[in-house]
Amino acid sequence: MKKNTTISFESICIKDFEKAYTTLPHQLPIYATSSFEFENIDHGINIFTGKESGHVYSRYANPTIDAVANKIAALEVFGTSLKSWGIMTSSGMSAISTLTLAILKQGDALLTQANLYGGTTELFQKVLKTHGIDCIFTDLQDSAQVASILKNNTSIKAIYLETPANPSMTCIDLGEMSQIAKKYQCSTIVDNTFATPYLQQPFIHGIDYIIHSTTKFLNGHGNATAGIIVGLGEENRKKVWEVMKLIGTNCNPFDAWLTNNGLKTLVLRMDKHSSNAQQLAEYLENHSKVKKVNYVGLPSHQDHKVASQQMTGFGGMLSFELKGGIDTGIAFMNKIKFCTLAPTLGDTDTLILHPASMSHLNIPKDIREANGITDGLIRLSVGIEGIDDIINDIEQALG
Ligand SMILES: *Cc1c(COP(=O)(O)O)cnc(C)c1O
Numbered sequence: 001m002k003k004n005t006t007i008s009f010e011s012i013c014i015k016d017f018e019k020a021y022t023t024l025p026h027q028l029p030i031y032a033t034s035s036f037e038f039e040n041i042d043h044g045i046n047i048f049t050g051k052e053s054g055h056v057y058s059r060y061a062n063p064t065i066d067a068v069a070n071k072i073a074a075l076e077v078f079g080t081s082l083k084s085w086g087i088m089t090s091s092g093m094s095a096i097s098t099l100t101l102a103i104l105k106q107g108d109a110l111l112t113q114a115n116l117y118g119g120t121t122e123l124f125q126k127v128l129k130t131h132g133i134d135c136i137f138t139d140l141q142d143s144a145q146v147a148s149i150l151k152n153n154t155s156i157k158a159i160y161l162e163t164p165a166n167p168s169m170t171c172i173d174l175g176e177m178s179q180i181a182k183k184y185q186c187s188t189i190v191d192n193t194f195a196t197p198y199l200q201q202p203f204i205h206g207i208d209y210i211i212h213s214t215t216k217f218l219n220g221h222g223n224a225t226a227g228i229i230v231g232l233g234e235e236n237r238k239k240v241w242e243v244m245k246l247i248g249t250n251c252n253p254f255d256a257w258l259t260n261n262g263l264k265t266l267v268l269r270m271d272k273h274s275s276n277a278q279q280l281a282e283y284l285e286n287h288s289k290v291k292k293v294n295y296v297g298l299p300s301h302q303d304h305k306v307a308s309q310q311m312t313g314f315g316g317m318l319s320f321e322l323k324g325g326i327d328t329g330i331a332f333m334n335k336i337k338f339c340t341l342a343p344t345l346g347d348t349d350t351l352i353l354h355p356a357s358m359s360h361l362n363i364p365k366d367i368r369e370a371n372g373i374t375d376g377l378i379r380l381s382v383g384i385e386g387i388d389d390i391i392n393d394i395e396q397a398l399g
Contacts, residue, residue: 030257031064060245064253068260069228072218075197075266076210076230082203085237086230087244088251088259092193092213093119095227095249096160097127099209102243103187104157106132111149112160113140115170115371117191117213118359120160140172143180150184158187164194164307167319167355167379168294168372171303174310178206193217193346198270199313203232216346217316219262220269224255269348269384273316276390277382283391284320289398291321291376316383317345322376322398329354329376338385338393345381350390353379 007015036055038044046052055061065088073086089095100123104110112124114137124135136153140146140161150156159181163172174190181188189209190202196217202210210230212218219226229240244250274297281295293300296307297314307314322328332354333341339350343359353359355373363373382390 028064028067028257028260030253031058031062032253033062034058058253059248059250062250062253062256064260065251065256068256068263069251071260071263072197072212072214072228073230076192076201077203077232078197078201080201080204082232084203084230084232085234086228087237087241088214088256089227089229089244089249090251090255091225092117092191092211092215092227093123095211095213095229096120096191097123098244098247098249099189099211099229099240100124100128100133100158100160101247102240103209104128104133107155108157109134109136109153109155110158110160111136111138111140111146111156111186113137113162113165113172115165115167116160116162117166117193120162120191124160140177141170143173143176146177147180147183150180150186154184156184156186158189160189160191162191162194163200163310164296164303164315164317166317167377169296169301169303169317169319171296171307171310173306174200174202174205174207178208182206194317195311195315196266196270198266199274199315200311205310208232208236214259216344217270217273218266218346219259220266220346220348221258221262222344222347224258224262226251226255226259270313270315272384273382274313276384276387277316277318277380278314279387280380280382280390280394281318281320284318284394287398289323291323293320294318316381317379318382319377319379321374322378324376326356326375329378330357332378332397333357335397335399336393337396338389339380339383347381348384350383350385350393351381355379 035057047054047056069086069088073084077084089098128135161172178188187208190207192202192210193213193216212228214226214228278297281293281298284290284293295318296304322332336352339352342351345351355377356375360368360373
């Protein structure tokens with residue numbers, strides 16, 4: 001609508017006649033709008049029918065969110081000739097729920113590992129299972145067993161994996177897993193949150209879908225909750241986008257914008273996370289009060305070889321076991337001064353967690369220990385501060 005002289009006072013308040021666009025904004029704007037207007041009815045029809053590209057409604061797509069989704073999708077295929085797409089979601093969990101609901105239906109089954117992110121295990125057990133999608137947990141490092149499970153259960157339509165995975169940073173051979181899956185017409189999904197596309201590109205190894213909690217390293221500043229699904233091929237994009245749009249798990253423009261700010265320093269941060277974690281792991285490995293260090297960058301780690309084959313760096317996540325029981329773990333945590341006790345990961349500051357007394361407090365000890373969470377296990381998301389400050393804090397707490 002064009003401004004004219006007869007327009008009323010209140011209408012001037014309501015309408016945005018003057019779009020003050022002149023030169024292009026240097027930084028990505030936040031498109032805080034729930035809908036987009038059409039120039040005329042034909043324009044609207046063409047956009048709705050897909051004849052013309054354009055935005056309709058922000059639950060479907062939004063320019064700020066699209067810009068960030070496309071950027072992450074491009075990073076996941078960097079250096080290849082693959083064509084990727086990305087759909088940002090309201091959280092990492094909504095990326096997982098949206099994708100699994102899009103590619104699995106009642107009667108299908110999902111094969112996965114026991115040591116997943118806690119929320120993912122709960123989603124599979126409490127939500128997918130009750131809606132008729134069975135979730136089978138196995139050791140995905142045992143490829144012969146995976147092949148035999150797939151051979152004997154044709155209802156398995158997807159394999160879901162994390163590498164490296166909590167708490168002992170075990171790795172799964174991505175190439176091997178995707179080869180077996182293809183043989184049995186199974187899709188593969190990788191949660192690439194710990195590594196980020198800078199350190200690991202699952203598509204290169206034949207994986208079909210990647211999800212991230214961008215809340216973690218991709219944003220890196222701990223101020224936005226969001227997720228992303230990245231895939232290949234237009235048919236797959238349409239299938240996933242439709243479910244995202246209908247269950248309404250879309251990201252919001254502000255959190256996408258914050259994520260974009262974080263992404264600008266991804267390379268600098270990941271290099272520093274990796275070098276700080278390597279130094280801390282080497283320090284801990286030589287400490288008399290430490291029983292075991294789990295860091296994929298250490299040659300002593302059981303999966304160092306597979307990690308070296310499929311990762312270009314080892315990231316900021318590590319865990320270690322203190323000699324002693326639950327009291328030793330709690331006493332150590334009580335002495336921590338510099339590192340932050342917070343139940344997240346991937347922020348710029350070092351975050352420390354004692355799973356036995358925090359995240360896994362209500363899980364019976366035998367089940368905990370079967371998953372590598374011993375009483376003396378400490379998990380660290382190593383930050384990008386001065387490494388001496390991190391080591392000094394750990395040292396005085398171990399003393
Ligand atoms: C945090 C996390 C998730 C869940 O992401 P939210 O953004 O918290 O929903 C999934 N996978 C991994 C590996 C995570 O660390």
